Amino acid sequence: MSEKLYSYTALFDTPNDIIHAAKTVTEKGYTKFDVNTPYPIHGMDAAMKLPPSKLGFVTLFAGLGGTALALLMMGWMMGIDYPIVIGGKPFFPLPAFIPITFEITVLLATLTTVGALLFFFFKLPNNRHPLHDTNYMKNVSSDKYGICIETEDPKFNAEEIKELFASLHASTIEPVYFDDDEVNFKVVVADPKFLGFLVAVALFVSLSAYLHLNKLLYIVPFSWMDEQEKIVVQKKNDLFDNGLGMQEPVQGSVARGFIPYPFKDKPEEAGKLLVNPLIPDKDNLEVGKNKYNIYCSPCHGYLAEGDSRLNDQFPNPPSLHSEKVRTWSDGRLYHVIVEGQNVMPSYSYQLSRQERWAVVNYLRVLQRSLNAKETDL
Amino acid sequence: MSTKNGNKNIWKSVKEYQDDPEVLKSKLNEFQDGVTDDFNINEMSQFSRRKFLAVLAASTAYAATGCTSYRDKGEIVPYVDRPEEILPGKPTFYASTFADDGLSYGILIKTREGRPIKIEGNPDDKINKGKIPSKVHASILNLYDPERLQFPRINGRKTSWDKVNEEIISKLVELEQNGEEIAFFTNPITSPSTQRVVNEFASKYSNVSIYTTQLVNQNNKIDAWEKSFNQKIIPSIKWDKAKVVLSLESDFLGKEGNTTENRLLYVKGRDVVETNELNKLYCVEAGMSLTGINSDVRLRLKPQQQFNLVLSIINELLNSGKLDKSKLDSNVLALVNKNSLAKFSSENGIDKSKLKELVDNLSDHKGQSIVYGGDVLPSETHILINLLNELLENSDLYDYENGFINNSKISSAEEINNLVSKISNKEVGAIINFDSNPMYELPPNIGFSEVIKNVETIISISEAPSETTAISKYVLPVHNLLESWGDHQTRNGQITLQQPVISPLFDTLQKETILLNWINRVPVSDDLYQTYLKENVKEYIYSKGNYAADFNTFWLTALHDGVLNIDSESVPISRVNQTELQEINSAQKGISLVINNNNFFSTGKYANNGWLQELPHPVTKVTWDNFAAIAPATAEKNDLVNDDLIKISVGGQEIELPVMIQPGMAEDTIVTELGYGRENSGEVANKVGFNVNPLLNGKDLSQYILSDVTMTKTGEVYKLASTQEHHSLDDEFVKDFHRLRKIIQEGTLEEYKNNPKFLDEHKYEIFSITESHEYKDEKWAMSIDLNKCLGCSECISSCNVENNVPVVGKEQVALGREMQWMRIDRYYSGTPEEPIVSTQPMLCQHCDNAPCENVCPVNATNHSPDGLNQMAYNRCVGTRYCANNCPYKVRRFNFYNFRDSFANAHYDNELTYLVNNPEVTVRSRGVIEKCTFCIQNIMEVRENAIREGREIRTDEVTTSCQSACPTDAIVFGDSNNNDSKVTKHREHDLSYHVLEELNVKPNVTYLAKIRNTRTEDV
C-alpha cells in the first residue's frame, strides 16, 4: 500500500440503505462517486441522477453499416466483378440477398455494441483498479451494497465524507489507496517480453504461410485432379520403350487424309502426274504469302531472288526466277517442298498439304511479277 | 527510361519526372518533418510502438508468402522429327475393321500422338454407315487391359518366341510322322487371308483337322436357306422397304445378326419428322426382347408354337382367298389344313382379332412386308417362314447384293463327338486353340473338358486369358485388333481392311504370323503377315478387278478408306423347295426354356470388359449378371420373387439362376442369356453371372429352345444389381407415373393424323418473374426422337469411352451409385401380362434455369455463354445439393475414387490410364460430374473455325452419343441457328420437354413416340 489515497468507501446491508445513501451523496453535489452492488438495483440510476446511455446510437449505426456492407459486397461480387449466369437469375437477385444481409447486419451490430460497451464505455480490461482486492470489493461482489467517493472529486474532504457515511448508518467505512506499482507505473519502451512475443508472432505467421502455400496445398488430398491419370501432350511415359507418351505411327499404316507421298525420289513423275488442286484466289494466296515469308524467305528472299538475310552464311540459293524454275510444273515445285533438294531440307512437317500448294501459287505470282507478259496488262 | 537533357536520369515518380517543386524540396531534406528529426521514442505513445512492431510482423509474413517456390511439373518431351500425320494435341484417324462373331464393322480409330483413344464407325462402310455396336466402342479397353497375355509361356513360365516356336514345330513334325491328329479349333474365320494361312497350315501338316465353334450361331437359319434355296449366301433384309414386319422369336433390333444395319434401315420407317406414314412391327415372342418393347403389336407365345403360328397364318390366307392352293405342295398343304387361326388363338390364349389384323396387314402389303424368324428357331420353322415370305411376294425385300457370306461352316455335333471319342482313345496328339475358346464354348455334356487331359500338347493362340489358356501347355499371346493387320469379308460385295494404329504394347505377335512361322519356319517379324496380306490382296482382289492405279496406290487408298467395294457374286433367285419341310413336334411339356445370346459382349469373348459388364440390360436394367426371366403369373404360381435363386434342370443337366420377374413374358417359360460365368478369364469376367452352357444340348449344338424344363426354388437369395427399381406393374401406388407426370408423352398414329397438335391439349401455362437471359451466338441444344430411339444403350457405351466414365462394380451399382452420364429410362404401363414399354434416354438437360446452379454454394456449376450447364470439377466441394435439386437426377457423385475402389484398383494402373481421353478431366473422389454435351468436341470445332476464320457450320458439332446412335435418334446443334436440324425438331408438333411445368427450360427436347396401333390398346 502506498500513501496515495484513491477514495473513501462505505458498505451498506440493504438495498434501501444504498438507494438512500446514493440519493444523499448526489444531493450533496458529489460527482466523482460510484455505487457498487452485486446486481443492478432498481431505481439506482434515478437516485444517482445518471444521464440515459448513449450506447443505442452505436448499435443503430453499426447495424445500418452492416446492411450497406452486405448488399454492396454481394452486388459487387456477383454483378460487377465476375458476373456469371446462375440458374437464369438476374445478376442482382435481391430476394436471394436478404438472408445474408440480415445476418451480417445482426453480426456487426451486436459485435460493435459489445465492443463499444466493454472497451470504450467501461475501459475494460482493467485489473489494476485500486478497488480490486479490497475488502470493499469482496463484499459488494457478494451481498453488500457499497458507495465510494474518489479523491478526484472537487468537494473531496476525508473528514466530511466519513461523517456523511456514518450518518447514513454505513456498516463499514474505509479508505482505499493506490497500489505502489500502480502509482509508479512507467511505460517501458520496447520491453523485451513484448518484443519477443511480437517476433514469435511474426515467425509463426511467416512459417505457417510458407508451409501452407508451398507444401500443404501440394499434398494429398489437396493435389487431387492436379496430376491427371491420362497422357497429355509431350508428357513422359515409362510404359513405352522410348519413354515418351507420344508414339510414332506404325510402319505402313495410312492415316485419314494422309496418303503417303507417292513420288519419293521421282521428281520427274511428280512433275508430270501431280496436279495443283488449288485455283489461285485471294485467300490461298494470302496463306501462301504468309507461309512463304515465314519459311522460304529466309533463304530465297522475299522476292525469291535468292538474296536473303542469310546471304553468304549458307551456299546461296538460286533465284527462283530462272528459266528452269519458271518452266517447272506446279507438281515439280511441290515435290521440292516435300523432299527438299541439295541443302534445302523437306518442309513437309512445317507446311500442310494445302499450304504447300498455296506457297506454290504464291511463288507463281512472284515469278509473274518479275517477268510480266503483255497479256497481264 | 527517359533520357532528359542528354544524360540518363532516373526518376522515382511521375511528379518527380515533371519536376514538381514539392518533390524537389522533399528530395533536399531526405527526412520529412515529423518522420525522424529529433527522434524521441518516449514521446511516442505505447500504441504506436505496438503498431510499428505489428506492421513489422505483418510485413515479414508477406515477405515469406511472397517467395513461394513452384513445383516441377515434370519433363516435357517433344517429337524429334514430327511424323507428318501427327499434330500434337490434335486427333488423327485411321480406318480399320472390327470383326467378331462372323460380323465385321468398318471403324475409324481416333488416335492422339499415336495412341488410340476412341473407336468410331467408318462412314465409308456401306453396310453399317459409320455405326458400331457397344462392344466395339468399349473394346478399346481390351487393348489397355492389364490382364492381356503379355509374353509367350510354356507351362505358365515366361519364355521367348524362338524357343516356343522351335518346340512346337518339332512337336508338330513328330505328330505328323506318327499320324496323330492335330485338332485345330477356331471361331468362324471372316478374313480371306487368314483363311488362306489356315488352309496352308492344314495342307502343310496333313494330319490337321479344323473344328469351327461358335457358341451362338445361325446354323438353323443357314441350314434352312440351304434346304429351301440351296445356297450359302443369306440375304440381308431391306427393312426400310417393309411396311409391315412380323418378327417371330427374333431380336433383330437387339442382338441378332447385323443389328446396326437392321436398326439403321428399320427406323427409316419411323421418321415422323419427314412423314406420318409409319411401318408396323408385329412381334411374337416368349421373352421380352428389345424388338418386343419397340413393337407396335406384341403377342406372347411359347417358342415351340411358332411353327403352328406360321401354318395357321397361311391357312387363314388360303381361307380368306388371298392365296391359291396351287402355290403349295401337298405335304405342306396337309400341314396347313391341320391348323387354323381360330384353333391356334384359342389354344394359345391369343386375342384372335389381333391375329386377324396381322394376317390382313400382311396380305394387304404383299411385297412390302417381311416375316423374320429368330436364330433360335429350328430350321423347319425357318423354311416355313421363307415359304410364307414367298407366298406374300416379299422376296423383293431380300438384299443379296449385300448378303451374308458364310464361308466357314460350324462343326456339327457329330464331328465334335467324334473328336471327343478320338481324344479319349488317345488318337489326338495336339490341340491348337486358334484364338477361340473350346473349353467354354463346347457344351459340357459333350465331355470335351473331361477327356482333354489325355492330350499333352495344348497350344493356345490367344489375346486374353480364358478357360482354354488356363489348361494349355503353350500360351502364345497375339496382337489386339488395334495392333493387327487384316482383311475381312462378311458381306457380299464389300471387303474391309484392318491396319494397326499402335505398335505392339507387349511381346505379342499377329496370330497369322505364328502360323506362317510354323509353315515356313521363317524367323518371326512383324511385317511378315503384312507383306503376306498385301500379296494376297493383290492376288485375289487387285488382279481380278481392273483398277487404273498401280497396286501401291491402290493399296494405300484401300488402307486409307478401310473398305473395298468389289462386285458382289450374283445369286440365282429360286422358289422355296418345299419338299424338305416336315412337321416338327410342337407339343411341349412342362416349362420351356429359351437360351439367348447376351446383349453386349458376344458369347463371353468381351466379358472381361468392365464397361460392357456395367451396361444395363436394355429391358431389365440389370448389370453384371444374367438371370432367369419369368412371367409374373409364373412367379406367383411357383411363389418366386425377384432375386430368388432357382434350380433349372433339363435333360440331366442342371444349373442355378436368380429369378427376374419380367412383365409381358409368355407363361411357363424361362428366358436366359449365354456368355456369363466365365472362369480364368480375368478379374472382371470371372464368376460374373452364371454359366448356362450346360443346358445346351450336346446332341444338337444349335438347339436353343428346350422343353420339359423343371424349375425348383432353392430358398437361397442372390441379389441382382439393377440401375432401376422394380415396381410390380399392378402396384396402384406408383402406377403410370411417367404418364401422369408427362415424363413420357405418346400417341397413336390415328390420334396424330387426326390432330397433329394433340400434345398441346392440357399444356400448363408457365410464366417467370424474371426475364430470361439472351444468348447471343450459339446456344447448344439436343433433340431426341423417341420414335427412332430403340433403347439399345450404345450411346451410353460411347459416352463412357469419350468421357472417362469409371467402372464402379456390381456392389456400387446395387447401392445406386452407377456413374454413367447417360442412361436409358424404361417405363412400363398397361398390365403385367401385356405391358406397354417406353424407353427414354436421360442425360443432363442443360436447363436455362438450371436448379442445380442456384443451390451450388461455391459456383462450381454455372452457365456458359453458349448455354451449357458446365461443371468446374476442381471447384466442386461435393455438397451433392445440385444432385438433390436436379429433377432429372442426371448428376453423378464420386462417392469413392472409383478407379481405385473397383476390384482392387483393377483399372487404376499406368496401362489403363492410356485409355483416358486427354481432352476430359479424370474426376477425383468427392466431386460431382455429369454430361457436358461433349464440350471438348464443341471447343475443337470452334478452334478450327477460328483458325480458318469462319463461323461454325450448321450441325458441325456432334456429341459422342449422337455419333454412336445407330438410328440417328439424337440430334445436336445450335438452337439459335434456324436451319439447324435441332431447331427443326424443337419446332416440331411432337416435341416436348420432360417435366415442362417446372419451367427449368431444358435444352433437350424429346419427340413424342407415335405408336402404329389401335388407340384403345394403349
Next chain:
Amino acid sequence: MSSIDYTQERSVVEGRPPLRSLDEIISKPLDTKPDIKFYIALAITLTMLGIGAIGLAASLYWGTGLWGNNNPVGWGLPIVNFVFWIGIGHAGTLISAILFLFRQKWRTGIARFAEGMTIFAVITAMIFPIMHTGRPWLAAVYLLPYPNQHSLWVNFTSPLLWDVFAVSTYFTVSFVFWYIGLIPDFATLRDRTTHKIKKIIYSITSLGWRHSNRHWQNYELTYLILAGFATPLVLSVHTIVSFDFAVAILPGWHTTIFPPYFVAGAVFSGFAMVQNVLIFIRKIFNYEHIITLDTLEKMNKIILLTGMLVGYAYSMEFFMAWYSGVQPEVFAFMNRAFGDYWWAYWIMFSCNVFFPQLFWFKKIRRSIPIMFVLAVLVNVGMWFERFVITVTSLSRDYLPSSWAYFKPTLTDASLLIGSFGLFFTLVLLFTKSLPVISISEVKAVVDGSQPTHGEH
C-alpha cells in the same frame, strides 16, 4: 388454510436464501473436486465421442461412400443430424432472449444453462455440414467469399451459403450474449476464490469488472439490445436452415410452411432437451429451490404448445399438397405416410403429436419421471421428422426411373452417436468449469433483493 394472493407473482426462487449462500451453492461445483459419478458419466460420453471420431476418420480416409447415401439420396444422416442439433440450440436463445423480453422471471434459473446448451448444440451441428461434403478440407474454405485461385466468388443465391452466414452469426452472437452474462459472475468468483491460479483466470475472464452501477446501467441496456437481436436471429437461423429444403424444387421440400414449422419444431425439441438435462442438474447439484418444479412445468407447457404447432404443420402439409393438385406433390406426402418409409413417419407422428398431448394433465406436467420420458420421445420424434423430410422426399422424387431406397450404414450410426457424445461431454465439462446458474441474475430476483419503494 390461507388463501393465496394471485395478484402477487409467485417467487421464482423458493424460500429466501441469503445472497451469500447463493454464491456458495452455485460455485460449489467449481470449488469441489468432481466425484466418481461425474467421471463415469464423462467416460461414457467420451466413449461415444470416440466412436464418432473413428467413423469420421474412416469417412475422411475412404470417402463418403461409407455412408448409405446413393444417387437420388444425396443427403443422408449427416444433414439430418445437422438440422436436429441446430434445432436443439434454439431453446437456449429462446429462454435467454425471448423470455427476457417478455420479462419472464422464471427464466433466470435456467437461462445460463440453456444458453450453454445452445452453444454446444451449435458446435455439434456445425461439424456435419462441413464433413458431409465430398471434400471437407476444401469446403471449409471454398464456402467463404475470399479471393481465390479460381477467381470465383461464392454463390450468394445458394441456401447452403446462407447457412454458413446464419449459423456462424448465430454461434458468435449466442457466445457473446453468454459471455456478457458471465462477466459479473466471474467477478464474484474472482473475489471469492482463494486459489491463486483460479484468481488469475477469473481476473482475466472478468476483465476487471467492478459491479459499478455506472456500468450496470449500460450493461443492462446492452443485454436488452442483444436480447432484441437474438430474438429475430434465432427465428432467422432455423428459417434459413429450412430454406435448404424449401428453396429446392423437390416435391415435399418445396413448401412455404417450412420456416415457421421448422422454428416451432426446433423450440419443441430444444425445450425437451433442456428439460431432460436440467432434471439431472437440479438433482445432482441440489438446485431444486432455484430450478423449481414450477419452472419445469412451465417448460412442459411450452413443449405442449410447440408440439401442437408441429402437429398442425404436419396436417397442413397434407392439405396443401392435396389442395395444390400437383401429382408429384400429392405423391410425396402419400409416400411419406404409406411408402417405403411409413415406419419413420409414424414414429415421428406419434412421438411429436400424440404423446405430448399427455401434458394437458397437471399431474403429468409435474411428475419428473413421466415428463422426462415424454421429452426423450419428443427428441426421438424430432430426429425422425428430419429423417422423413430429408430422405423420403429424395428417395422418390420426380423421375420414377431414378428412385432408390436409402439404407443407413454403421458409419452413419457412429456419426450420430459421436454427436451425442460431443454434446454431452461439453455439457459435463460446463457444469464443472462455469456457474451453471447466473449468480447476479438470481440474486436480483430473490425476494427482498430489490428496494421496497415508498419508504423514507
